[in-house]
Amino acid sequence: MISSINPAIKAIAILIPGVLLGLMYDVMTPLLYFVFIISITFLFTTISFKKWIKMFAPFLFLVLGLAWMTMLYTSGRFSGGDVLFHIFMFEIQVGSVLTAISLALRSLCFVSLSLLFALTTDSTKFMLSLMQQCKLPPRITYGILAGYRFLPTFRQEFDTIRKAHRIRGVGRATGIKERLHQFRRYIIPLLANGIRRAERVAIAMESKGFTGDPDRTYYRELKVKKRDWLFLLMMVGVLLGIMVLSYYLGYFNIMGYKIKP
Incomplete structure (x- = not known):
């Protein structure tokens, strides 16, 4: 297969x-x-x-x-x-x-x-294959993989923020000016949450030995x-x-x- x-x-x-x-x-x-x-x-x-x-x-x-x-x-x-x-x-x-x-x-x-x-x-x-066969630095590959894992959570957070705005009486935007203002209301919390999550992931990876060393061992070898x-x-x-x-x-x-x- x-x-x-x-x-x-x-x-x-x-x-x-x-x-x-x-x-x-x-x-x-x-x-x-x-x-x-x-x-x-x-x-x-x-x-x-x-x-x-x-x-x-x-x-x-x-x-x-x-x-x-x-x-x-x-x-x-x-x-x-x-x-x-x-x-x-x-x-x-x-x-x-x-x-x-x-x-x-x-x-x-x-x-x-x-x-x-x-x-x-x-x-x-x-990502593991790129590190092991193509010798791509682990710092890059693990960063890409972590960012890829963030994509579903961004969608969930966007839905949560939108529902929270509707509960508090914020209606849907109709004109261009209102849409731009609505985009700012959505993007600022998303960016703030993304930065906080990235910091937590970086600290967790360093604590578990993900320091970017190219000579590291792998639990799963391809x-x-x-x-x-x-x-x-x-x-x-x-x-x-x-x-x-x-x-x-x-x-x-x-x-x-x-x-x-």
Whole structure:
């Protein structure tokens, strides 16, 4: 299962294809790799389709809007070919449509890769992996992890402050001036509570030996196993194989330069 892969290796396996896909401007390469990502997402993870589609759908609308604007304002380097149709003053050419589709598919690949990592990775294990495998200083990683743990409490405190204001007769803001005043009433208590909590956490961490020493020992040690390297090889190897296939089929296009066999 992908959830058992070492988080640092998994992040590298997600990052390398993302960088390579950013250079691809053809339709075939991101399309086939997107199908591959969807396949491993539902074959080798326990992510439910309903949860995945809820998180994926907002990005889909964003990608469609981005593709639409790209089709209308494609630069002369990437546009070209026959004119397919007109939209107001814009001439939509074959090159513009292909560039927009390629951009949309690459964006969908980025989103699906991000969801694959986010939904199968434990934040604590990821921080430990960054310290143990990537040698990131503990002072930074534990600070990030502590800040991440604060996010749910900020939401709870915000709801508590808002309910307390309503009980005391403070109504909802209607105009811009009232909204700014309301924002100040909310943000000052939140910042004060956040500072106090950060001080308590810092004192507690120092008392328990979290001094930022890079030579510290770990209760939970994460190791890189053979399956982690196999996952990295699979994610990068499949993309390279698709790029070779696109090259021999005559679709390969890198940074706007079409390369044919």
